[in-house]
Amino acid sequence: MAYRNTKQRKDVYEVLKGLNKHLTADQVMDALTESNKKVGLATVYRSLNHLYEHQKIGRIVTHGVTLYDGNPEPHDHLHCKICDKFFDVPRINNKESLNRIQEETGYSIDEYFITYEGICTNCKEK
Amino acid sequence: MAYRNTKQRKDVYEVLKGLNKHLTADQVMDALTESNKKVGLATVYRSLNHLYEHQKIGRIVTHGVTLYDGNPEPHDHLHCKICDKFFDVPRINNKESLNRIQEETGYSIDEYFITYEGICTNCKEK
DNA sequence: TTGTTTGCAAAGGGTTTGCATGGGT
DNA sequence: ACCCATGCAAACCCTTTGCAAACAA
Numbered sequence: 001m002a003y004r005n006t007k008q009r010k011d012v013y014e015v016l017k018g019l020n021k022h023l024t025a026d027q028v029m030d031a032l033t034e035s036n037k038k039v040g041l042a043t044v045y046r047s048l049n050h051l052y053e054h055q056k057i058g059r060i061v062t063h064g065v066t067l068y069d070g071n072p073e074p075h076d077h078l079h080c081k082i083c084d085k086f087f088d089v090p091r092i093n094n095k096e097s098l099n100r101i102q103e104e105t106g107y108s109i110d111e112y113f114i115t116y117e118g119i120c121t122n123c124k125e126k
Numbered sequence: 127m128a129y130r131n132t133k134q135r136k137d138v139y140e141v142l143k144g145l146n147k148h149l150t151a152d153q154v155m156d157a158l159t160e161s162n163k164k165v166g167l168a169t170v171y172r173s174l175n176h177l178y179e180h181q182k183i184g185r186i187v188t189h190g191v192t193l194y195d196g197n198p199e200p201h202d203h204l205h206c207k208i209c210d211k212f213f214d215v216p217r218i219n220n221k222e223s224l225n226r227i228q229e230e231t232g233y234s235i236d237e238y239f240i241t242y243e244g245i246c247t248n249c250k251e252k
Numbered sequence: 253t254t255g256t257t258t259g260c261a262a263a264g265g266g267t268t269t270g271c272a273t274g275g276g277t
Numbered sequence: 278a279c280c281c282a283t284g285c286a287a288a289c290c291c292t293t294t295g296c297a298a299a300c301a302a
Contacts, residue, residue, distance in 0.1 A: 004256055004301050025292080040259045045292060047257095061189040064267090064291085078233050089231060092223040101215055101242070107204045109244040116227070118235040130276050130281060151267080166284045171267060173282095190266075190292085 003050065011037045012047040016057050016070030022077070022086065023068055062086070062115045076114040082123035089116060129176065137163045138173040142183050142196035148203075148212045150191055186212055186241070202240040208249035215242060 015031045016023065023031070029044050039047075048068050051057045058069035062077060067086065076089040091114075102109055141157045142149065149157070155170050165173075174194050177183045184195035186203055193212060202215040217240075228235055 002256085002302085006257060006301070008258070038259095042260075042293075043258055049293095050257095063187050064190075064192070066189065066291085078231070078235065080233075081236075087231075087233065089227055089233070092220070092227065094218075094220060094223065097218040097220065101218065105204070105213075105215060106247040106250070107206075107213070107215070107242070107244050108250060109204070109242045110207075111244075112240055112242045114238055114240050116233070116235045116238045118233050118237075121232040124232070124234060128277090128281085132276070132282060134283070168268075168285075169283055175268095176282095192266080 003054070008039045008043050009047045009050065011035075011039060012044055013051055013056060013070075016051075016068055019070045021088070022060060024065055025068065028068065060113060062113070074111070076116065078116040078118055078120060080120035080123055081117060082119055085120065087120055089114075129180070134165045134169050135173045135176065137161075137165060138170055139177055139182060142177075142194055145196040146214075148186060148193040148195050150193055154194065186239075188212075188241075200237070202242065204242040204244055204246060206246035206249055207243060208245055211246065213246055215240075 011032055012028060015028050025041070025045050025048055028048065029039070029041055032039050032044070048057070048059075052059045052068070058071070060067045060069060060077070063079060065086075067077075075091050078087045078089050079085075080087065098109060098112075101107070137158055138154060141154050151167075151171050151174055154174065155165070155167055158165050158170070174183070174185075178185045178194070181198050184197050184199075184201070186193040186195060188205070195214075197214065201217050204213045204215050205211075206213065224235060224238075227233070
């Protein structure tokens with residue numbers, strides 16, 4: 001089970017670490033290319049999966065797109081239906097609702113993900 | 127934008143209507159085949175998208191798969207990490223939070239989807 | 253050395269699209 | 278008759294995989 005700290009894995013992690021954004025695997029790839037770091041796309045995917053499985057990064061799946069996240073703090077997303085981009089949305093804390101749902105349904109809830117559908121500030125201006 | 131009520135569209139809808147389950151497009155296809163209804167797979171996809179866009183059915187987009195849902199009423203979902211199935215969760219309306227987010231961020235929010243991660247009642251018993 | 257990881261390209265799966273034909277209204 | 282919907286297959290997108298070479302430990 002021992003894993004190796006390879007240059008590529010570090011490079012992939014560096015892209016996400018401390019970044020307050022969520023990136024697709026493709027965007028991670030682009031960031032690496034721009035920094036003149038040569039990493040194969042398959043390796044980017046493998047590294048992201050590896051890092052996620054070892055809980056170094058977060059992962060969020062929305063609308064068929066997988067977003068990777070160097071910052072583990074919970075937050076939600078707005079999907080803009082005009083420009084098709086995703087934006088961070090602060091998380092509203094409503095423990096009461098969560099408790100109520102668990103009581104009503106009998107399910108155990110560990111976490112949740114919210115995707116808002118709407119229009120971002122930039123597209124609203126146009 | 128007038129649309130037509132074709133035999134195929136009706137057949138696809140019949141599969142999901144009143145069904146208390148979430149099906150993939152492929153499973154809908156299988157159900158049609160078993161009922162001796164001949165519909166092309168592309169038409170199944172197009173019908174599902176059409177029905178979803180006209181708010182006749184619901185939809186869950188997850189990692190890799192899209193699930194369709196005969197229940198068009200807004201509701202949320204629990205994804206059970208044990209049995210990997212999805213279950214309906216009643217929606218708790220929190221207009222205040224929604225308004226607050228819109229004010230804080232400047233985004234316009236039309237709707238939202240929540241996916242809870244946890245364990246369903248059935249798996250908890252084991 | 254040893255077993256993990258890489259890179260490339262090819263395969264994979266789920267979904268969409270192009271185009272000619274069919275069929276509601 | 279109009280023109281939206283269908284069927285088929287090919288195209289598509291994102292992600293994973295097979296395999297030989299490279300490389301941490």
